Amino acid sequence: MSSNAKWQDRWDAVMARNYGTPPLALVSGSGCRVQDADGREYLDLLAGIAVNALGHAHPAVVAAVSEQVGRIAHTSNLYVNERAVELAERLVRILGVDGTRVFLCNDGTTANEAAVKTVLRARPSRRRFVAAEHSFHGRSLGALALTGKEAARAPFGPFGIEVTHIPYGDADALAAAVDDQTAAVVLEPTLGEAGVVPPPDGYLQTARAICDANGALLVIDEIQSGIGRTGAWFAHQRDGIVPDVVTLAKGLGGGLPIGACLATGTTADALQKGDHGSTFGGNPVACAAALAVLDTIEKEHLLDHVVDLGSRWSQQLTNAGVGVRGRGLWLALLVADGLAPAIETAARDAGFLVNATGPDAVRLAPPLVLTEAEATSFADALPSILDAAAGAISVGGVNADANSGGTRP
Numbered sequence: 001m002s003s004n005a006k007w008q009d010r011w012d013a014v015m016a017r018n019y020g021t022p023p024l025a026l027v028s029g030s031g032c033r034v035q036d037a038d039g040r041e042y043l044d045l046l047a048g049i050a051v052n053a054l055g056h057a058h059p060a061v062v063a064a065v066s067e068q069v070g071r072i073a074h075t076s077n078l079y080v081n082e083r084a085v086e087l088a089e090r091l092v093r094i095l096g097v098d099g100t101r102v103f104l105c106n107d108g109t110t111a112n113e114a115a116v117k118t119v120l121r122a123r124p125s126r127r128r129f130v131a132a133e134h135s136f137h138g139r140s141l142g143a144l145a146l147t148g149k150e151a152a153r154a155p156f157g158p159f160g161i162e163v164t165h166i167p168y169g170d171a172d173a174l175a176a177a178v179d180d181q182t183a184a185v186v187l188e189p190t191l192g193e194a195g196v197v198p199p200p201d202g203y204l205q206t207a208r209a210i211c212d213a214n215g216a217l218l219v220i221d222e223i224q225s226g227i228g229r230t231g232a233w234f235a236h237q238r239d240g241i242v243p244d245v246v247t248l249a250k251g252l253g254g255g256l257p258i259g260a261c262l263a264t265g266t267t268a269d270a271l272q273k274g275d276h277g278s279t280f281g282g283n284p285v286a287c288a289a290a291l292a293v294l295d296t297i298e299k300e301h302l303l304d305h306v307v308d309l310g311s312r313w314s315q316q317l318t319n320a321g322v323g324v325r326g327r328g329l330w331l332a333l334l335v336a337d338g339l340a341p342a343i344e345t346a347a348r349d350a351g352f353l354v355n356a357t358g359p360d361a362v363r364l365a366p367p368l369v370l371t372e373a374e375a376t377s378f379a380d381a382l383p384s385i386l387d388a389a390a391g392a393i394s395v396g397g398v399n400a401d402a403n404s405g406g407t408r409p
């Protein structure tokens with residue numbers, strides 16, 4: 001029995017059943033390469049779902065985390081921790097909006113919970129939110145209320161906030177849903193979990209204008225799109241808008257768990273003493289990792305790298321015979337309906353980790369340090385991966401690999 005299979009058995013026996021059994025155990029990594037429990041190597045084109053921004057075991061992250069854990073690992077929020085202040089200052093600088101205030105937390109869902117409470121404090125007489133169908137905002141109850149997946153919400157509602165879900169990218173539907181009772185509109189700059197779906201040009205600007213006309217706040221969920229993923233620090237910066245609230249997590253900690261909720265303008269002062277808190281939020285070790293991530297992105301000019309490599313890669317993948325959407329190092333391959341899970345499996349067999357977000361889309365969200373040679377190696381392998389996937393489907397049926405595709409973080 002392989003080591004991977006042994007780990008799968010142990011997982012099955014003890015882990016909660018909320019995830020399907022993973023196909024592999026990953027035990028180590030370096031740069032964009034990871035190794036499984038049987039010693040097989042893969043090119044990681046998913047980065048732990050857009051998390052390992054600098055790849056695996058990046059020396060800057062290893063050094064920052066090791067230094068900090070050896071100095072002081074936790075202070076609680078009853079005391080200042082230096083790394084949290086430095087990180088908050090840094091986030092405000094890259095957001096580019098003076099007067100912004102930062103709440104640090106542990107992950108994406110807690111960033112969005114903080115956003116919901118910030119909105120409710122800033123618009124105390126309003127309780128209604130507007131969010132997008134097929135959006136993903138997290139799994140805890142406030143964030144889940146916003147998440148635009150009926151199947152994920154239904155068993156757990158009703159929620160403490162009322163949310164209207166509208167088709168993503170449809171400005172008229174948004175305008176029709178927002179009124180003087182709307183506390184906030186919550187949007188991803190591009191849908192991530194739904195398969196890297198960008199909105200039409202101008203959508204975020206229109207959303208900003210609709211919010212302003214109705215006194216509603218605009219919350220932009222940059223948890224997957226932020227920290228360089230699209231080649232800008234924040235995806236919304238390309239649209240020239242200033243959100244009232246921005247949430248961050250995934251790529252921020254370079255693999256360590258951290259989230260952030262940034263509030264701008266008058267919304268910055270909405271949360272008052274006693275309104276919110278987190279024991280671990282802004283933990284010094286996680287903040288040290290995030291500072292190392294931001295430093296490295298700056299020093300190694302990774303934003304430019306993401307733009308350049310992303311557009312070349314997108315072209316190479318298109319040439320290999322698939323549709324491609326997305327920008328920067330955040331792309332989806334658009335494939336025949338039902339084929340995506342088989343492509344995920346065939347890619348893994350060929351030594352590449354990718355992710356079927358649904359039946360017809362395969363997500364690529366590699367480390368931002370992906371090299372040209374690594375990117376090209378996948379584009380070169382893609383035609384034979386597509387053939388293998390098509391072959392597997394004709395032999396085993398569309399659902400031959402029940403563990404692949406459609407799982408959500």
Ligand SMILES: *Cc1c(COP(=O)(O)O)cnc(C)c1O
Nearest residue numbers: 107108109136137138192223224
């Ligand atoms: C992943 C994700 C979340 C939830 O983050 P968790 O850390 O899994 O709680 C929220 N919003 C978006 C856009 C995400 O991609």
